[in-house]
Amino acid sequence: xxxxxxxxxxxxxxxxxxxxxxxxxxxxxxxxxxxxxxxxxxxxxxxxxxxxxxxxxxxxxxxxxxxxxxxxxxxxxxxxxxxxxxxxxxxxxxxxxxxxxxxxxxxxxxxxxxxxxxxxxxxxxxxxxxxxxxxxxxxxxxxxxxxxxxxxxxxxxxxxxxxxxxxxxxxxxxxxxxxxxxxxxxxxxxxxxxxx
Amino acid sequence: xxxxxxxxxxxxxxxxxxxxxxxxxxxxxxxxxxxxxxxxxxxxxxxxxxxxxxxxxxxxxxxxxxxxxxxxxxxxxxxxxxxxxxxxxxxxxxxxxxxxxxxxxxxxxxxxxxxxxxxxxxxxxxxxxxxxxxxxxxxxxxxxxxxxxxxxxxxxxxxxxxxxxxxxxxxxxxxxxxxxxxxxxxxxxxxxxxxx
Numbered sequence: 001x002x003x004x005x006x007x008x009x010x011x012x013x014x015x016x017x018x019x020x021x022x023x024x025x026x027x028x029x030x031x032x033x034x035x036x037x038x039x040x041x042x043x044x045x046x047x048x049x050x051x052x053x054x055x056x057x058x059x060x061x062x063x064x065x066x067x068x069x070x071x072x073x074x075x076x077x078x079x080x081x082x083x084x085x086x087x088x089x090x091x092x093x094x095x096x097x098x099x100x101x102x103x104x105x106x107x108x109x110x111x112x113x114x115x116x117x118x119x120x121x122x123x124x125x126x127x128x129x130x131x132x133x134x135x136x137x138x139x140x141x142x143x144x145x146x147x148x149x150x151x152x153x154x155x156x157x158x159x160x161x162x163x164x165x166x167x168x169x170x171x172x173x174x175x176x177x178x179x180x181x182x183x184x185x186x187x188x189x190x191x192x193x194x195x196x
Numbered sequence: 197x198x199x200x201x202x203x204x205x206x207x208x209x210x211x212x213x214x215x216x217x218x219x220x221x222x223x224x225x226x227x228x229x230x231x232x233x234x235x236x237x238x239x240x241x242x243x244x245x246x247x248x249x250x251x252x253x254x255x256x257x258x259x260x261x262x263x264x265x266x267x268x269x270x271x272x273x274x275x276x277x278x279x280x281x282x283x284x285x286x287x288x289x290x291x292x293x294x295x296x297x298x299x300x301x302x303x304x305x306x307x308x309x310x311x312x313x314x315x316x317x318x319x320x321x322x323x324x325x326x327x328x329x330x331x332x333x334x335x336x337x338x339x340x341x342x343x344x345x346x347x348x349x350x351x352x353x354x355x356x357x358x359x360x361x362x363x364x365x366x367x368x369x370x371x372x373x374x375x376x377x378x379x380x381x382x383x384x385x386x387x388x389x390x391x392x
Binding site: 046056058059061062065066069073165167168178179180181183184187 | 242252254255257258261262265269361363364374375376377379380383
């Protein structure tokens with residue numbers, strides 16, 4: 001059974017999952033559908049004005065330490081960016097415009113590295129086009145990302161996420177089964193194997 | 197190095213940790229200090245009027261399914277109680293009054309089973325005295341739990357939790373290092389071993 005991976009470019013724990021998921025899924029021979037979406041509208045519909053990590057600073061402080069520890073454990077480079085959360089809209093549109101496959105997942109990883117390793121602004125067009133080039137996406141992807149069709153597709157993915165009960169990122173779905181958080185990645189893959 | 201286990205009797209994920217922690221800690225030969233505290237005052241100081249699972253119902257719905265799945269995976273009996281969250285004040289006072297040791301941890305587990313397996317009201321004195329008896333706590337523990345000294349001790353533990361940056365339960369501390377959530381239990385024990 002396929003696993004759908006729902007991620008938001010502003011999300012620290014999505015970063016952890018995006019970096020480690022391709023290898024784990026390949027080892028276990030599980031197909032992953034990458035689903036970039038926006039958390040903003042979902043937070044707003046819950047009455048949250050920003051990320052819970054900003055709304056509840058005590059939780060935010062813990063999150064940074066936790067992500068730092070987890071990244072170290074996973075052997076991933078990580079540096080807390082100066083601002084948080086970043087605006088992941090442009091990156092999400094480009095990821096939506098990119099055809100599924102290795103170049104698309106490499107693009108997503110490049111964006112996360114730009115944001116959480118190098119401290120770049122991922123709402124900047126130059127940052128995103130550099131990531132697209134590094135991932136070998138076709139050169140017109142940034143322009144296509146600005147089309148009404150892609151904007152509408154991203155809106156639809158975000159609505160789908162909400163319909164499935166998704167409220168945070170990363171999330172994983174296997175059929176109707178929902179798993180929330182980087183620490184449920186293995187559970188989601190186990191579920192897919194057991195219920196394949 | 198010792199691990200401090202911070203738990204709240206109303207908390208579903210604290211239930212999971214309380215049931216599995218004694219065996220895991222014994223196998224790894226790590227000393228655990230059980231720290232019952234109250235989340236209510238900590239939620240209030242963050243501007244939350246209740247458990248985040250009640251304030252954000254979409255998160256609450258996910259939590260019940262997640263706990264059900266986790267309990268099954270851990271081989272623990274579990275049934276979603278009719279009401280949530282329960283008032284864990286009486287149980288926390290009795291756990292505070294009980295001397296540390298096997299009877300105290302057995303009492304905590306009995307309370308969690310009463311709440312999350314049998315659907316009992318843990319604010320009820322009869323429920324709690326039955327748990328105390330089953331755990332072989334001394335018969336005066338319920339009366340001692342109502343003393344000013346114990347009330348003050350529980351207030352102090354809750355203040356300590358807040359000072360350490362604790363905002364949810366279960367939490368684990370190893371020195372100044374904080375771990376939040378049942379899914380960080382193993383990380384906390386690993387940390388204690390590595391930094392012992």
